[in-house]
Amino acid sequence: MEWLVVGAVALILLIWLVVTYNGLVALRQRVSQAFGDVDVQLKQRHDLIPNLVEAVKGYAGHERGTLDDVIKARNAAVAAQGPGQQAASEAALQGAIGRLVALGEAYPDLKASANFQSLQNDLSNIEDKLAAARRFFNNAVAEYNAAIGALPAALFARSAGFTPQSFFDVGETQRQSLDAPPQVRF
Numbered sequence: 001m002e003w004l005v006v007g008a009v010a011l012i013l014l015i016w017l018v019v020t021y022n023g024l025v026a027l028r029q030r031v032s033q034a035f036g037d038v039d040v041q042l043k044q045r046h047d048l049i050p051n052l053v054e055a056v057k058g059y060a061g062h063e064r065g066t067l068d069d070v071i072k073a074r075n076a077a078v079a080a081q082g083p084g085q086q087a088a089s090e091a092a093l094q095g096a097i098g099r100l101v102a103l104g105e106a107y108p109d110l111k112a113s114a115n116f117q118s119l120q121n122d123l124s125n126i127e128d129k130l131a132a133a134r135r136f137f138n139n140a141v142a143e144y145n146a147a148i149g150a151l152p153a154a155l156f157a158r159s160a161g162f163t164p165q166s167f168f169d170v171g172e173t174q175r176q177s178l179d180a181p182p183q184v185r186f
Contacts, residue, residue, distance in 0.1 A: 024157060027144040027147050028144060034137035041126060042086070045093075045123070046074055053071060056110060066099050066103060074093055077090050083137075138168055141167050144165055148162045
């Protein structure tokens with residue numbers, strides 16, 4: 001009778017271990033999928049940037065420094081690996097794109113260009129999709145990190161290869177600019 005109780009307890013523990021492990025694998029896969037979604041949106045943005053730069057070149061050729069900064073920031077963002085490095089390079093790219101789009105205000109002919117307006121709309125749509133993908137990724141990371149840190153999974157998660165993931169963070173300098181109230185000029 002004792003062997004039956006011990007066997008039942010062992011079977012219950014084994015089932016619990018398998019279910020918990022499979023749940024962690026599913027959460028890790030969700031994080032990978034979410035990061036892939038962020039990557040897709042970043043690739044679309046990276047592909048759009050050269051077109052935007054070319055549209056601006058025709059109207060604001062003497063703004064070479066701004067154009068070079070955008071291209072350098074884009075190349076750094078394309079080469080970035082992992083959420084932390086990508087977040088930092090994307091924050092720099094976002095600032096460079098902001099300066100590039102601001103050139104539209106300085107050059108009325110550029111601002112009126114249908115090509116420039118179309119590219120700006122495309123960029124705005126990609127930015128919206130990218131923000132949603134980042135939120136989904138960060139949510140998946142939060143769930144995954146919580147699951148591997150909570151008992152009872154915390155007892156074996158690290159030894160089974162489940163390590164905490166990094167959030168896609170905008171960085172301290174970008175966060176300060178986001179916390180500041182927007183400036184509206186008429």
